[in-house]
Amino acid sequence: MIIDTTKIQAIHSFSRSEYFKEVIGLIWMLVPILTLVFGITIGVLVIVWLERQISAGIQQRIGPEYAGPLGILQALADGTKLLFKEDILPSRGDIRLFSTGPSIAVISIILSYSVIPFSYHFVIADLGIGVFLWIAISSIVPIGLLMSGYGSNNKYSFLGGLRAVAQSISYEIPLTLCILSISLLSNSLSTIDIVEVQSKYGIWGWNLWRQPIGFLVFIISSLAECERLPFDLPEAEEELVAGYQTEYSGIKFGLFYIASYLNLLVSSLFVTVLYFGGWNLSIPYTSIYKLFGINQTSGFFRTTMNMFITLAKTYLFLFISVATRWTLPRMRMDQLLNLGWKFLLPISLGNLLLTTSFQLFSL
Structure with a gap:
């Protein structure tokens, strides 16, 4: 040759x-x-x-x-x-806003996954401002919904878009205050650091026990951000047909459908990361290694176990969200806004002040 x-x-x-x-x-x-x-x-x-x-x-x-x-x-x-399916466009609507709205909603939610750690070495971007980036990106989603409602040239769609923006603004502030409390306890905005701080004492080191009030406020606010029952006012079928989705069909309606579940999944993942210790488990890894007879130096097995633990905790919260959908009745719009501004906001602010005081006294 x-x-x-x-x-x-x-x-x-x-x-x-x-x-x-x-x-x-x-x-x-x-x-x-x-x-x-x-x-x-x-x-x-x-x-x-x-x-x-x-x-x-x-x-x-x-x-x-x-x-x-x-x-x-x-x-x-x-x-x-x-x-x-056929993609139908409203004859008197704003086609550019109508077509751009679903894409903005989906892309904004997908970007949130870049800072979620499924394992210590399985995260796309370990940023020092990870949770702050999620808050900033999640604020873009209501803009896409408002564009969709306004561009549809339909009164029900426009009302749905307005409700989505009002609901998002009302519940983003308590959500942000709960995240700030977690950041004070962890001395970091990085999602990796937040999980690592909770791993010191096993299950008793989870932020769930140190922030029980913040945990409840975070769950309620995240359900409202995902527009899940009992907070599905922007797309209430009995009142607004389908809200901002009324005029959509085909792949554009499918994007809204995907965005709804993507938002629910990312909220569940952040509940796991912020309050349930992420990939950490109270059972030592050495016991798992001995049980399955696997070499302790296997990094692949450790990463796989971390991902499995993270997803198991995430789907537990998803089960709670689904069960809540068929348990609680839908709220009125005035009740929803009163809950956010008059109840959750003062509680989350008080929780942040208490957390700050404890951190100052512990120095």
């Missing part, structure tokens, strides 16, 4: 060039992003299936059962149907 030395030299020179390094760096930057997008897509499909099964169990009826085993492919079938 004759080896062409010129080709080998060309390959070596290309591999040492700056252009090759930039290409490799771009690939390594895209791999975690594509992995995250694929993972959250699977997570949304699982949430849709679980919600239908749990709802069926609560209502004592049979849920999806024909599309795949136990109906697990029903969500995929619904998504495929929306993908091929």
Whole structure:
């Protein structure tokens, strides 16, 4: 066999060039992003299936059962149907706002996943302002909903968009104050640092025990931010048909559908990270290693276990959210705003002041 030395030299020179390094760096930057997008897509499909099964169990009826085993492919079938349905545009609406609104809502929520640590080494961006970035990005979502409602040229859609903005502003402030209390206890805004601080004393080191009032306020506020019952006023069927989604069909309606579950999943993940210790468990890892007979130096097994623990805690909160949907009645708009401004805001502010006082006295 004759080896062409010129080709080998060309390959070596290309591999040492700056252009090759930039290409490799771009690939390594895209791999975690594509992995995250694929993972959250699977997570949304699982949430849709679980919600239908749990709802069926609560209502004592049979849920999806024909599309795949136990109906697990029903969500995929619904998504495929929306993908091929006709995309209808309102004749007198603002088409640019109408088309841009769903994209803004979905993209803003997806960006929030970049700071969520599923494991110590499994996070896209370990930023020093991780939770602050989530607060800033989540504030963009209501803008997309208002654009959708206004661009639809429909009174029900416009009312739904206005309700979404009013509800988001009302409950973002208590949510932010609860996150500030957690940041004071952790002395950091990084999600990795917040989880690591909770790992000192096992399950008793979780912020759930140190911030019980903040935990309750955070749960209520996050449900309101996700527009889940009993806080689904922006899309109340009995009052506004479907709210800001009334004029949408096809893939644009599917984007709103995805955004709703993406927002619920990211809120559940932040509950896990901020209050339930993230990937930490009270059982030592050495006991798990001995139980399964696995080498303790296996980093892959440790990362997999961390991800499993994080997702298990997350889906526990998701179950609570689904059960709440079929337990509590929908609130009126005045009751919703009174709860946010007159009840949750003073409580969260008082909780922040107490946390600050304890931190000052403990110095």
